[in-house]
Amino acid sequence: MREITYVEALREAIRMAMEKDPSVFVIGEDIGVYGGAFGVTAGLIDQFGKDRIIDTPISEAGIAGACVGAALTGMRPIGEMQFSDFVVLAMEQLTLQAAKVRFMFGGKATVPMVMRLAGGSGTGAAAQHSESLEAWFVHVPGLKVVMPSSPAEAKGLLLASIYDDNPVLFFEHKLLYKTKGPVPEEWYTTPLGKSKVVREGKHLTVVATSIEVVRAQQAAEILSKEGIELEIIDPRTLRPLDMEPIVNSVMKTGKVLIVHEAVKMGGFGGEVAAQIAESRAFGYLDAPIRRLAGLDMPIPYNRNLEAHAVPQVENIVDEARNLVKGVY
Amino acid sequence: MVNSQAEGLIGGVFTREKALDLIDTMLLVRSFEENAEEMFSLGKVHGTMHLSIGQEGVAVGTASALRPRHDYLLNVHRGHGHFLAWGGDVNRMMAEFTGKETGYCRGRGGSMHIADVEANNLGAQGIVGGNMPISVGVGLSIKAHQTDQVALCIFGDGASNEGAFHESLNMASIWKLPVIYLCENNAYGMSMSIKKAINVPHISDRASAYGIPGVTVDGNDVVEVYKAMKLAEEYTRSGNGPYLVEAETYRWKGHSKSDKQAYRTRDEVKEWMSKEPIQRFAKVIGMGEEEVEQRRLTAREKIKKAVEFAESSPEPAVKDILEGVYA
The missing domain is CATH 3.40.50.920 (Rossmann fold)
Structure with missing residues (x-):
């Protein structure tokens, strides 16, 4: 099987979902021409244009809220927190809105969004750019929390997350981005909730x-x-x-x-x-x-x-x- | 260019001695940044850094209008220039940059979190706009202590679109807090052009929404920066509340180490390079190229010594790793 990196696997998942489904779009900081701080969305703006690869001002609460609103109304947004640490600026939208809306509305609404977050230490980025915050979200009913450890799972879990009808916090690790591994070329999902x-x-x-x-x-x-x-x-x-x-x-x-x-x-x-x-x-x-x-x-x-x-x-x-x- | 305005002062505001000090500080900042870039490319430092090359005029023009070490500084991530202009010691700064025990933060913080608490320098920011709500608290504290200090809160154009900007300026305004908000508009928040990120001509236009003064100045003109900051300082220090100054400048280098700069053109960068603040100020004070180069060499010598200091400094000891987490 061909080997690709974790970054390439993530990009492939996003591309496949976007090619298949016009309701999928990506929103975040520097994800367009820049290609994302870690290159995950590199080149996607050329294929899908700026209306589906949406570069935002530096406004994390706005990114998360935009995902919630779009997800509530028929879209499947993929948000990006450039560094997972910045999610603290989007906490209200993720924990009080995204996580609770469905329950509060008596199960009549869904929030099918994914928030991708680049986490972890090891790059010399110091205290405000290196945290691992997944446990905070594990504590919140209504959210799902995913942490892929290999390129194959990065692709399969991301596709599963995009097509899950719940808000998913998708934690990537900065040191894993360049790791390589065998990844099937076709569409597949890796089920959420399976060790x-x-x-x-x-x-x-x-x-x-x-x-x-x-x-x-x-x-x-x-x-x-x-x-x-x-x-x-x-x-x-x-x-x-x-x-x-x-x-x-x-x-x-x-x-x-x-x-x-x-x-x-x-x-x-x-x-x-x-x-x-x-x-x-x-x-x-x-x-x-x-x-x-x-x-x-x-x-x-x-x-x-x-x-x-x-x-x-x-x-x-x-x-x-x-x-x-x-x-x- | 004006060489002999009111009472023989340069630009109408600076004594010759002061002007020489300012140009030397700009050259020191430039040399620090150039050296930082070189050390990074040689693998001598890890992590990332944000270079302020081309923005030196904002740093020295601002600090020269305030009372560094007496006033409070809340610095921005691209803050090496402000740190030095605030009177920072280049040796200890270099040591922090290289993660050494002798650094300002004992190697724990690095470039992005460098602080000098003894000098009322409350640190650079890793979080865009993160210092803005803090400035409200510093303003409240100054009022409570009834001192004549002001707080200088520096942020970039990108930060003006964070929610923290709105909350902070509003609170500072309703409570008439002694905070000067300096927006260092270098045209890009990472890759996002400010032209695409806001729908008003100037960030300073937003001041009217808070009922506070707001001005935009040429950030590459040291004299203009000084004058604007001086007005802001007089207004704020005399109890009238906050003031927003937007200094327009340009980031010559990429946002950080990994930036390919595909979002802007070389022509645009070149155009801004022609507005370079050090040469412009040299003309204002009538300093020839030769003398500028002479002084540049002196600045580089200081940086070389700082590198030697940093390289001969000890690494933090692993046994002390948990120190500093709690008081």
Whole structure:
């Protein structure tokens, strides 16, 4: 199968949806001639014109609200938050409007919109351009939260998100944009609300999201040489969350490590840990549930500190080894 | 060009000594930015940066009309020039730019978040318009403390379309807060031309909606910037409330490191380069090309020393990584 980057996969999904369906359009900052801060929409304005690739002034609340209004009236907008951090300026429209309109209207309206957000650290963009904010949205009923970790899933999940009738927060990771992988050329969707077993193993279950899925796979290769086999599960959709493969895996391995880049306190990992503890897997645990996550701090500018602020491959290797060897 | 106006003052406003100081600061800003770009291309710094080459006139004209370190500064993301014009130390600034412990923010903030709290410099902004609501609070604080300070809140043309702009100017106006709003209109919010982003001729036109004065000046003319800011300063410092100054200038370089600049023409850039603020001011003060170049070399020497200072400074220690999160 041909290999393309995560950015190209996202662009392909947008292009396919827009070619097929005139109700799909993109709205955001610098997405036209500039092609998006990370190049996701590069060239699309040439194909679809400025009425469907809509460059906005710097007005995040306006972008989000425009998506809500268009979605309520028959369109399928794709909004872009240039850096996921900027979503804080659009919170009201996303959490009080997009998330609640359908319920408040007695289920009689739908808000089929996608908000794409470029998140994560590792580019030296410092504290206001490097956050991982997905947990905030996981806390909001009415929203769906998606985090693709590979090019193939970026395409499949984005197409599924565009055609979902609910507002979807679609978190991309800046360091994943240039990663390459096999991506089918045809139209396909990857279902929302389905966790995926990325790698099978018997010693330890690792639940990881976004770029930490990639790092966990690298850690698994290293540990495999020591005879430690990780079973890696990528929830892909954080809300709704498919716990079944996670519970089954924990019943098999008896140990679980949850890894995400976002700050540990109040993070998504706490929810996964709690749901494992509440599940039939509880009795099968033979070690404490552990989380490996971002340090309790904003992302620092200095390159070395920045790398230390979030889990790297070697941190996963150490933590996984400790869990398997019964250190905890 | 005027060389000998009222009482022998340059442009009618500056002593020769002051004028030399201003041209030296502009040259220092220019050298800092050129060096920053070079360091970036050599891979000596990571992350991103926003260069203010071509906009030096706004920075020095503004700071020279206020009382830097006494007044408050709320800086913009493209703020290296304002930082230096506010009296920032180039060594500690370079150290911050390179992420060193000796930097103004101990390497934690970087170019986009550089602050000098001791100098009432409340930092550059990573969020477009993010400093505007904060300026309201600073204005309230100045009133509460009954000092004669003003707050200078700098933002770009792009920020004028954020909701924060409206809320802040309205509140500052109804409470007559001592805040000068300086819109540094460099023609583009990243790739968005201001001509496409607003439907009025000038951002300063919006001042009337808040019942406050609003003016537009040539931001590449240091004398004009100074005069406009001086009027704003007198108005604001004497308790009349906020004032909006729009300084029109031009961003020579891309928005940040990854900008291919497909949204504008070379001719447009060239045209603005012919309105370059340093050469223009040199003419006003009657300084020949040779002397400008001499002074440019002096500025570059300072930058070279700053780089040496930064490069010989220690990295932040990983064991201290959590320091500063809480008081």
